[in-house]
Amino acid sequence: MKIVEIREKTVAISSPIRNAYIDFSKMTLSLVAVITDVMRDGMPVIGYGFNSNGRYGQGTLMRERFIPRILEADSQALLTDAGDNLDPHKIWAAMFTNEKPGGHGERSVAIGTIDMAIWDAVAKIEDKPLFQLLAERYGNGQPDRKVFVYAAGGYYYPGQDHSKLKDEMRSYIDRGYTVVKKKIGGASLDEDLRRIDSILGVLQDGQKLAVDANGRFDLDTAIAYAKALSQYDLFWYEEPGDPLDFELQATLRNYYDRPMATGEDLFSMQDARNLIRYGGMHPDRDWLQFDCALSYGLVEYLRTLEMLRQHGWSASRCIPHGGHQMSLNIAAGLGLGGNESYPDLFQPYGGFPDAVKVEEGYVTLPDLPGIGFEGKRDLIEEMRKLSA
Template sequence: MKIVDIRELTLPISSPIRNAYIDFSKMTLSLVAVVTDVIRDGKPVVGYGFNSNGRYGQGMLMRERFIPRILEADPATLVDAAGTNLDPNKVWDCMYQNEKPGGHGERSVAIGTIDMAIWDATAKIAGKPLFQLLADRYGNGTPERKVFVYAAGGYYYPGQSMDALKDEMRSYIDRGYTVVKKKIGGASLDEDLRRIDAVLSVLQDGQKLAVDANGRFDLDTAIAYAKALSQYDLFWYEEAGDPLDFELQATLRSYYANPMATGENLFSMQDARNLIRYGGMRPDRDWLQFDCALSYGLVEYLRTLDMLEEHGWSRTRCIPHGGHQMSLNIAAGLGLGGNESYPDLFQPFGGFPDGVRVENGFITMPDLPGIGFEGKSNLYARMRELSGQ
């Protein structure tokens, strides 16, 4: 078997929202289709992938370096020992050839996007949902079909009122979520506290709020927020400072005893390891948000999970950023602590397959081949346009 084509399309996911650092009015992503020569139901098996929101589409890097390397390789070097399926590790090694260590930036997004499509195709060829394939290969064969999810929202946007913010959060609770998230750092501390109070006023017992500064604060501001936020029982205080400022993160633990979260903007196992070594993260309460779609894909994410185990961390402390079905499958197949969800934003790429509902903060994984994109009709329509299926 072999890969016969890889197609990429850059698409807008623009929205008039903003967080503390960026606005999304010109945001893009890359959609990828990996076409194989394996025929099922009269059609080639195609794997699909896309990168998470917050990083732009990486079509140029894919077209100039990573796609040609795969298509120019001997097909026999990209398949498993039996020659009947792709080997994602071999495909990853092919993409990464002639790349210098370090500098884990946009290339990690390009490789991670293609890697997602490779795993989708691999699971489809195997005739399994990806979560089952992962449980078989890297677990005990029994996936966690029920996955915790939280609703990410609470962005800043023009003309937003407190009533509109409360209505947004109520809508998530009404849809079955028990944890919601809002942005901080895009307004004054006093204004952010008023927004927090507004959200908390609509939550009931057993429901919690997480807040996310998107790396906006210097140390003094991060500490000021930590002291003010300590009055609340928050699910977490997320990414207070620059993602690579491990000293800031380590210092902050002295001012904030409740759970913190970070990691979504660390794009390699090595950077994740530095966070664990030097960032003062606490394995009994803090959360790690590494996103495979931004950090070289699942092949690298498996290395990160191995590193965490070596440092005494449970993978249940991982709740990936991104709100996509790839991380849902990883959470179910490898036993992570859950996944982010965007109930209304970044569509059609965020969210779940049609008919999947949130119940008391959890979703149940459906039996769909591969990652399950075919079960999300508005997303799959875009994918079929790219692949020609």
């Protein structure tokens, strides 16, 4: 049993939208196929992966460093002790060979993307959904296939007015979501408040709005928004300042006592630990958004979950960024609090298998081997082009 080839392709997921910090007009991602010599129904088992939106494709790093390290390693050394499957932890260690600690940068995205494809292959070799495999190996053995999801949208784009913004949010509610998210910080505070009021006029009892500043604010601006946002019962106030400015995050707690969220741009267990140590986050109300596809993959995410447990946090306070099926499987298998969703953006890479519907804010994962990419027709068509 071995990996015989790893392929990467950089693809465009461009869109004329923007948040408070970047536009997505030139956004790309890396699509990866890990081809094994294990045969199922006359075909090789192939694992697929891709990185989340907001970071660009990492093909050069993969092709120059991480893919060669896997292929040059002794194939037997990358298997489980029983020799009956690939071992993601050993493969991760091979990728990290000759890498210094710290300075995580974009290498965490490159490794995380390959790691996703490895886990897809591992679960397919065992002929199990990844969420079931994770529950058996690292959880209580019983996955919860019903996962909370929220609709991420409310971006700024040319020609948008309040009527179009309300129509967008109504469309999410009509599709079964109970929590929606909009961007803030890309307009004035007064205009952002008017946008919030417009959306709240659409929502009904039991439906909530989250807001996301994408790390745009300095402390004074973050405080000004916090004071203004305190009048609303928001689901959360997300990433107000630079992701690594833990002092800003901690200081802001003095001005905002409602739920906050951050972590999508922290790409290692060590950075996540510093947030928990120094960021003033409260495990009874705040949310953590670490995204395995950007932060060295599931192997590292398991380390992060263990760190959280040691610091008194429940995995149920994690709702990952990214809107991809990998995090959905982690949520179902390891008891996370839910997952982000992009109903209309970054397709075909976001979303759920075709038969999955949102019902009262939740989706139920189907019984598909691996991550479940094969259940989403437009996505698996693109993936199979890479592996053909």
